Amino acid sequence: MSSSANTIAVGRKSPRIYSREAVLFGCIILLVLFVLFTAAVSRLYHKSIHVLADSWFAQGEVSFRSGDIKSALTDYRNALVYSPDNTKFQFHLAQALAAAGRGDEGRSYLLNLLSESPGSGEVNLALARIAAHQGLTSEALRYYQGAIYGEWENDPIAMRWQERLELCEYLLDRGLERQAVPEIIALADNTPANDAEHLRIVGNLLLRAKLWNRALTAFRSLLSTDNPDEDALLGAGTSAFELSQYANALDYFERLPEKDRATPEIAEMYRTAQQIKDMDPFAGDLSREAKASKAAKALALATARLQECARQKGQSLATTPPQTQLQRAFADVRELAAGASWQSIAKHPETLDGVMGHAFEVENVATTVCGEPEGADRALWLLGRSRRVSAQ
Amino acid sequence: MSEPTVVASPDAGPPFANEPSVPSSKQPGLRAAWQIWTNRIFTMREDRFFLFLAVLIGVLSGLAVVCFRIAIEWTQIELLGSSISPSFPRVIFAPTLAGFAVALLVIYAFPRARGSGVNQTKSAVYVSNGYIPFNTVVGKFITCALAIGSGQSLGPEDPSLQMGAGIASLIGRRLRLSQEKVRLIAPVGAAAGLAAAFNAPISAVLFVLEEVIGTWSAGVLGAIVLAAISSVVTMRAFLGPESMFRVPPFRVAKPADMLAYVALGVVGGLASLVFLKWLAYARPRIQSLPRWTEHFQPAAAGLLIGIIGIRLPQVMGAGYPFIDQAMHGQFTWKLLLALAALKILATGFSFLSGTPGGMFAPSLFIGAMLGGAVGAIEQHFFPALPGTVGTFALVGMGTFFAGFLRTPITAVFMVIEVSGNYTAILPVMISSLIAYGISRSYIKVPLFDLLARQDGLVLPSVEERREQLILTVEDAMRVDAALVLEPGDQVTEGIKRLEGKESLLCFLRARPGEWNFIERSELQRLAADGSQTHTAAELRFKGPLPFVFRDMSLEEALHWAGDWPALPVLSRADLSKLEGLVTLDDILKAFRKVPVS
Numbered sequence: 001m002s003s004s005a006n007t008i009a010v011g012r013k014s015p016r017i018y019s020r021e022a023v024l025f026g027c028i029i030l031l032v033l034f035v036l037f038t039a040a041v042s043r044l045y046h047k048s049i050h051v052l053a054d055s056w057f058a059q060g061e062v063s064f065r066s067g068d069i070k071s072a073l074t075d076y077r078n079a080l081v082y083s084p085d086n087t088k089f090q091f092h093l094a095q096a097l098a099a100a101g102r103g104d105e106g107r108s109y110l111l112n113l114l115s116e117s118p119g120s121g122e123v124n125l126a127l128a129r130i131a132a133h134q135g136l137t138s139e140a141l142r143y144y145q146g147a148i149y150g151e152w153e154n155d156p157i158a159m160r161w162q163e164r165l166e167l168c169e170y171l172l173d174r175g176l177e178r179q180a181v182p183e184i185i186a187l188a189d190n191t192p193a194n195d196a197e198h199l200r201i202v203g204n205l206l207l208r209a210k211l212w213n214r215a216l217t218a219f220r221s222l223l224s225t226d227n228p229d230e231d232a233l234l235g236a237g238t239s240a241f242e243l244s245q246y247a248n249a250l251d252y253f254e255r256l257p258e259k260d261r262a263t264p265e266i267a268e269m270y271r272t273a274q275q276i277k278d279m280d281p282f283a284g285d286l287s288r289e290a291k292a293s294k295a296a297k298a299l300a301l302a303t304a305r306l307q308e309c310a311r312q313k314g315q316s317l318a319t320t321p322p323q324t325q326l327q328r329a330f331a332d333v334r335e336l337a338a339g340a341s342w343q344s345i346a347k348h349p350e351t352l353d354g355v356m357g358h359a360f361e362v363e364n365v366a367t368t369v370c371g372e373p374e375g376a377d378r379a380l381w382l383l384g385r386s387r388r389v390s391a392q
Numbered sequence: 393m394s395e396p397t398v399v400a401s402p403d404a405g406p407p408f409a410n411e412p413s414v415p416s417s418k419q420p421g422l423r424a425a426w427q428i429w430t431n432r433i434f435t436m437r438e439d440r441f442f443l444f445l446a447v448l449i450g451v452l453s454g455l456a457v458v459c460f461r462i463a464i465e466w467t468q469i470e471l472l473g474s475s476i477s478p479s480f481p482r483v484i485f486a487p488t489l490a491g492f493a494v495a496l497l498v499i500y501a502f503p504r505a506r507g508s509g510v511n512q513t514k515s516a517v518y519v520s521n522g523y524i525p526f527n528t529v530v531g532k533f534i535t536c537a538l539a540i541g542s543g544q545s546l547g548p549e550d551p552s553l554q555m556g557a558g559i560a561s562l563i564g565r566r567l568r569l570s571q572e573k574v575r576l577i578a579p580v581g582a583a584a585g586l587a588a589a590f591n592a593p594i595s596a597v598l599f600v601l602e603e604v605i606g607t608w609s610a611g612v613l614g615a616i617v618l619a620a621i622s623s624v625v626t627m628r629a630f631l632g633p634e635s636m637f638r639v640p641p642f643r644v645a646k647p648a649d650m651l652a653y654v655a656l657g658v659v660g661g662l663a664s665l666v667f668l669k670w671l672a673y674a675r676p677r678i679q680s681l682p683r684w685t686e687h688f689q690p691a692a693a694g695l696l697i698g699i700i701g702i703r704l705p706q707v708m709g710a711g712y713p714f715i716d717q718a719m720h721g722q723f724t725w726k727l728l729l730a731l732a733a734l735k736i737l738a739t740g741f742s743f744l745s746g747t748p749g750g751m752f753a754p755s756l757f758i759g760a761m762l763g764g765a766v767g768a769i770e771q772h773f774f775p776a777l778p779g780t781v782g783t784f785a786l787v788g789m790g791t792f793f794a795g796f797l798r799t800p801i802t803a804v805f806m807v808i809e810v811s812g813n814y815t816a817i818l819p820v821m822i823s824s825l826i827a828y829g830i831s832r833s834y835i836k837v838p839l840f841d842l843l844a845r846q847d848g849l850v851l852p853s854v855e856e857r858r859e860q861l862i863l864t865v866e867d868a869m870r871v872d873a874a875l876v877l878e879p880g881d882q883v884t885e886g887i888k889r890l891e892g893k894e895s896l897l898c899f900l901r902a903r904p905g906e907w908n909f910i911e912r913s914e915l916q917r918l919a920a921d922g923s924q925t926h927t928a929a930e931l932r933f934k935g936p937l938p939f940v941f942r943d944m945s946l947e948e949a950l951h952w953a954g955d956w957p958a959l960p961v962l963s964r965a966d967l968s969k970l971e972g973l974v975t976l977d978d979i980l981k982a983f984r985k986v987p988v989s
Binding site for chain 1: 426474475638713
């Protein structure tokens, strides 16, 4: 060894030598102290991190509610930096992304959440909404089903009802009535008979899905609750009309305030129902003469429509032997003409059905050839249809 | 059997014996318990004691890493604010001023804290017998927390590795372990530090074996695994068990889909090449600048990073939250590409300036951004591909890591561990190997070896060592070069068969597995009396010989070859069957044929 090295060796303060026991004991003591120190530091750290995360999240919520989605996104992301596994934060960020039109980004967060809790109703619903927004119908349906049958923390029954409603509306909006029907029926079946608010919603959905019978039942239930309203009468009237229960429909419509009957659709139905009532010779409380008069008028109305239809089609009704549907129908009417005066019908009330049958038949033929009638003819045609339905 | 003798030397500490000594029954209470405990500990066999120490080191390293990560977070909040989009003055001034402070600390207080920490640990193992001064651990902690927290584009993993190694080294020295154990204990601590930093014990173990030690040494493997596990358990106890990234679920549908990952492998490989070439080119030039510039290099790097950070603050710091965002497809492909390119630039600035900090996190960031960009582009042109942007980002991390750090096995396992997702294993294997291959083809020396050579250190190249040709007995053995005699064979017959074949050696097979060597002269000696009745059993022989098998390494065979004229090469299925023979000369010839790297 060189002299300089020796000098260094001599000059250096030699390390104090401890026994292994002492060193190990020191290590253990150090370990315990280090654990305590780290625990204290990490406790302080977690506390401050949680505070930061919560404050960013709260700020995000404020921004989101005020419609400032861009700021909300930044705030939620900041919150997630300090609490990366917080599913609530992730969920809100995903919703904010979806609200900002960045559905794909939101979806990836939601899929992550879904993989952790596949039964989550909330996550399924958010995914369903994104899919619905992007026009991915089958995906939307899958996630809506997931939401309906998923887990909800608060009031699961109400949430499931709500999500099924959303699904029904989505399907109806997209013209998928066939898929909507079972959902709407399930929704109706899960609606308590005394829940006016929900009955009204379900009734309207049933109307949209043209499930008239169920709609009428729903609106009748609604009418029997403590707070029936115009919607209920309107719905019941519409469904009764569509079910050809014109007397009932008229009854419901008449109970409506004047202003509610003013909408073109309702006004048309109301007028038609009134006309049907006016020309219906089968009402029980009519005199024989009145019935005969109505039947004769109905046949005359139908004959006039037949003639008008023939004129439109350029056909001559006088042709013999009759060739076309219109000509054959006219020939039948002419054959009946002698016995179809109101006096004759009044004298022979048993002919009433036959006369009305001819009137309905003539209207049907005219409808087949010239399209659906309007006004009084429509009323007569509908009356004929309802008689056929009730006979069946 | 005699009782074990314990000879204690005051300097060497208590030696290890097989039986614990019994404490005196007179010692009461705590003192007696302490005595029993220390006796049990110190009378353990040394390898068991080493395992016990590994756990202790693991826990201490885990605690240190917990404090380190908290320190980085707090520094970041204090210097850059708690938002992921810091305000303009903070973005500019925080990394610049902190860079200046870091430079002063490194120059005047902690000179060994410079760099990433991997090479420093490796050189501790190979150059300084496992010695890492504790001052380095303290320095690494302070300077890295300041640098990374202020937005320098570096990560906490490599420093954690060095801190773990430093803690282990200190313990090993204080306990006055043998020189060999002190040298081995540093990698144990390194694995513990890295495992805790990454929350990934398998990757940490593999990295230390792949990069720091370079061999799968059974002697140290158990300790490394134990240390890594105990550090991760400790870390999880304080920071939670969650994996680093939350990857959206995905599936790999068809084998053909792997083509997309092949493309990612090519892109990752090329990007890692660019980064490596840049570092290799710029580092010596930066190092050749006048010494006084070292005071300002980290500050200059901080300023440049701050300028980038005005528009893209994502490139600042380790960048983990943004990797998470990339995995959730929150960036467009253009932004992802820009982030990858600028992160390469920013990390280069930080690293070249000598700012202490690691390369792991930046390489993961770059990989994730590149992967995400490739995924987004591929999905744009081939929407039928099943992978999401998140999948590509995840696979991209491993790909770039494998190409840049040249540790493909670690890269594959790391992706699985940091994501907690096994589905990505096939894609990440494919793309990582491609990236690794590209990187290797154009830059022969891996990053850490390159840096060591630039610093004037000749550390063993793990990659070279891994690929060294291992010679087996088969490479040296001679077939049809032996005459085998049975004990009942006639000696004259043996002499006849040896005639004219000078190179033939003679073995006596006493029974399966018992082979002996017979000199030619011995045959001549016995046959000299002219009798035809002498049998081989009467011959004097050397043996029984140790035997070898053709698949054994030549180094093993070399152990015995010097003591015997020849070694029989036997069949593993039948020890009575001679497949060949090998001599010392054959072995040396075989070794000489192999080119020296």
